[in-house]
Amino acid sequence: MIRLVKASRTYGSPPIVALDSVSLEIGAGEFVAITGQSGSGKSTLLNLLGGLDHPTSGEVVVDGTHLESADDRELTLFRRTKLGMVFQFFNLLPSMTVVENVEMPLLLRGEHDRGVRKAALAMLEEVGMGHRAEHFPHQLSGGEMQRGAIARALIHTPSLLLADEPTGNLDSTNASQVLAVIAKIASRRTTTVIMVTHSDAVAALADRRIQIQDGFIASDSTRTH
Ligand SMILES: Nc1ncnc2c1ncn2[C@@H]1O[C@H](COP(=O)(O)OP(=O)(O)O)[C@@H](O)[C@H]1O
Numbered sequence: 019m020i021r022l023v024k025a026s027r028t029y030g031s032p033p034i035v036a037l038d039s040v041s042l043e044i045g046a047g048e049f050v051a052i053t054g055q056s057g058s059g060k061s062t063l064l065n066l067l068g069g070l071d072h073p074t075s076g077e078v079v080v081d082g083t084h085l086e087s088a089d090d091r092e093l094t095l096f097r098r099t100k101l102g103m104v105f106q107f108f109n110l111l112p113s114m115t116v117v118e119n120v121e122m123p124l125l126l127r128g129e130h131d132r133g134v135r136k137a138a139l140a141m142l143e144e145v146g147m148g149h150r151a152e153h154f155p156h157q158l159s160g161g162e163m164q165r166g167a168i169a170r171a172l173i174h175t176p177s178l179l180l181a182d183e184p185t186g187n188l189d190s191t192n193a194s195q196v197l198a199v200i201a202k203i204a205s206r207r208t209t210t211v212i213m214v215t216h217s218d219a220v221a222a223l224a225d226r227r228i229q230i231q232d233g234f235i236a237s238d239s240t241r242t243h
Pocket residue numbers: 029030034035036054055056057058059060061062063
């Protein structure tokens with residue numbers, strides 16, 4: 019599903035090596051936590067996997083797409099069909115209701131029939147947000163906004179969900195609701211889930227934990243249930 023071959027990302031001059039020749043394979047349906055200190059390269063890795071950034075050298079292949087050499091058209095297609103992404107700050111469009119936000123990826127794909135609203139409402143039910151569909155983001159708690167963002171990230175049934183510190187800005191109650199949703203999605207094994215987190219407790223939910231240190235993989239362990 020995912021293959022990195024000696025992927026590096028350096029910034030600026032003199033160069034800061036954010037990711038240092040990382041090789042890695044992740045199988046379809048895996049639930050992986052990426053941990054490491056602030057500045058270790060976690061977001062850089064996730065951004066490469068989402069095609070938001072290109073490696074300075076090496077290969078990044080996700081679900082058959084060579085992201086290191088993909089042009090804008092291929093990247094757009096990749097994001098619209100294969101990728102869902104959520105971030106620490108929820109990035110819902112403030113002028114749209116929750117259900118309109120969730121519909122957006124389908125509208126961008128050119129779907130405009132009545133099935134779009136139905137699918138968005140079903141997805142919101144799925145994340146426990148059916149009762150908030152017609153609200154605007156500012157009317158929601160942080161955890162509700164994040165669950166809305168997750169619904170939007172999943173509406174087009176991507177093969178990969180990337181989450182960069184999805185609970186980093188939430189209190190513990192909201193965080194556990196968001197994590198329950200992510201764990202539920204991961205447990206179905208139809209979507210590969212890769213989640214960056216600072217928290218050992220959060221990382222323990224995943225089946226596999228990859229620790230990043232100074233742009234390297236310091237450890238990579240799979241949990242035996
Ligand atoms: N756009 C950028 N320009 C320059 N340096 C950057 C940029 N983005 C990240 N870095 C540097 O790369 C390293 C890794 O950053 P990042 O991947 O954001 O770490 P993490 O997500 O683990 O906190 C850090 O030293 C950071 O300062």
